[in-house]
Amino acid sequence: MNPRRIRDNIWAVGTIDWDRRLFDDLIPLPEGTSYNSYLLKGSEKTALIDGVDPAVEQVLLDNLRSLGVEKLDYIISNHAEQDHSGAIPAVLEAWPESMVVTNPRCAGMLTDHLHLPEERFILKDDGETLSLGDWTLQFFLAPFVHWPETQFTWLTEEKILFTGDFLGSHQATSDLFVRDEAGTLFGAKRYYAEIMMPYRKKFPKYLDRIDGLAPEIIATTHGPIYDRPASILEAYREWSSDEVKNEAVVAYVSMHDTTAKMAGHLINALIDRGVRVKVHNLTGVDVGELAIDLVDAATVVWASPIVGVGPHPNAAYAAFLANVLKPKVKYTAVIGSYGWGGKMVEQLLGLLKNLKVEVLDPVMVKGFPREEDFASLDGLADTIAGKHRAEGLL
Numbered sequence: 001m002n003p004r005r006i007r008d009n010i011w012a013v014g015t016i017d018w019d020r021r022l023f024d025d026l027i028p029l030p031e032g033t034s035y036n037s038y039l040l041k042g043s044e045k046t047a048l049i050d051g052v053d054p055a056v057e058q059v060l061l062d063n064l065r066s067l068g069v070e071k072l073d074y075i076i077s078n079h080a081e082q083d084h085s086g087a088i089p090a091v092l093e094a095w096p097e098s099m100v101v102t103n104p105r106c107a108g109m110l111t112d113h114l115h116l117p118e119e120r121f122i123l124k125d126d127g128e129t130l131s132l133g134d135w136t137l138q139f140f141l142a143p144f145v146h147w148p149e150t151q152f153t154w155l156t157e158e159k160i161l162f163t164g165d166f167l168g169s170h171q172a173t174s175d176l177f178v179r180d181e182a183g184t185l186f187g188a189k190r191y192y193a194e195i196m197m198p199y200r201k202k203f204p205k206y207l208d209r210i211d212g213l214a215p216e217i218i219a220t221t222h223g224p225i226y227d228r229p230a231s232i233l234e235a236y237r238e239w240s241s242d243e244v245k246n247e248a249v250v251a252y253v254s255m256h257d258t259t260a261k262m263a264g265h266l267i268n269a270l271i272d273r274g275v276r277v278k279v280h281n282l283t284g285v286d287v288g289e290l291a292i293d294l295v296d297a298a299t300v301v302w303a304s305p306i307v308g309v310g311p312h313p314n315a316a317y318a319a320f321l322a323n324v325l326k327p328k329v330k331y332t333a334v335i336g337s338y339g340w341g342g343k344m345v346e347q348l349l350g351l352l353k354n355l356k357v358e359v360l361d362p363v364m365v366k367g368f369p370r371e372e373d374f375a376s377l378d379g380l381a382d383t384i385a386g387k388h389r390a391e392g393l394l
């Protein structure tokens with residue numbers, strides 16, 4: 001990817017990864033991703049904001065050289081994760097006078113992960129500034145978006161905020177700025193669900209701070225740049241709030257179609273009662289799509305057969321993942337079938353300890369469901385609809 005001009009003397013110099021399909025060996029990337037890095041040529045000093053993944057560091061080095069960067073004064077590191085910091089050692093080597101500017105916690109993590117020498121750091125704390133001549137950079141600590149060292153960098157005179165991963169999206173697109181707003185918001189919701197959701201309680205404070213700055217542009221480290229940032233800020237307000245929607249996620253796995261029949265009956269019963277249902281077959285599920293549906297749902301129902309004496313491993317994996325992601329779901333229930341017994345309900349609920357949920361009565365069936373079992377599922381649907389109604393959602 002060649003450098004792209006954002007404004008006079010401000011360039012996007014990162015890379016687009018059209019082909020990457022998995023992040024952290026966990027997160028599917030159906031739209032690829034980008035590693036965004038920004039070059040600021042001030043009247044006296046030149047700064048690079050964040051780097052790129054080490055696998056594509058040569059593109060960054062070539063972009064800086066093609067823009068005539070003979071002297072690079074600063075590398076601002078907003079986040080120590082390797083997809084942004086991994087190229088910093090190569091940049092430090094190529095521009096030996098350059099210094100890494102970041103907060104003390106990020107410096108420590110960069111030292112741990114990349115073994116950067118102590119003498120190459122300039123430390124800045126919350127609210128402190130750095131002059132580039134005609135421009136001033138100001139640093140705002142924003143811990144846990146999604147690591148503890150994260151920060152934002154504010155280019156004061158241009159009203160551009162560099163937020164690292166915060167508000168970003170895993171998208172490979174030729175658009176420098178957001179032009180498919182709905183598509184980017186969906187990508188950003190996936191990103192929020194997979195990466196940011198566990199830390200949502202901190203976000204209203206960060207969004208207030210961003211509102212106070214009134215940025216004209218928000219430049220993240222993944223996905224296109226927001227030159228109309230109101231929509232993504234509004235979306236993050238909604239996603240990170242405590243408000244849930246009249247939605248039930250039914251996450252199921254079935255071995256001999258028995259649990260699938262139970263899940264199907266419950267799904268229809270919920271729809272009949274006016275509850276929106278999001279269904280995920282946990283065999284081969286895109287965990288990103290499951291995570292997206294967990295962002296707003298009021299209820300999650302886990303449906304699994306007993307395998308041995310516990311849940312099907314696919315159900316256990318999904319529950320474990322949900323526990324890590326900590327969605328704001330309010331109600332949960334377990335349904336399923338068994339041949340001779342087991343502790344599936346206790347084991348699945350035991351995997352969900354991080355969720356602040358009311359546990360609804362399970363529906364467990366020996367063998368294939370009989371008429372009274374389907375009636376129990378109708379009863380569970382009544383309970384869920386009643387809870388949603390009581391919350392004013394339905």
Ligand code: FEO
Pocket residue numbers: 079081082083084146165221222
């Ligand atoms: Fe894109 Fe947390 O790194």
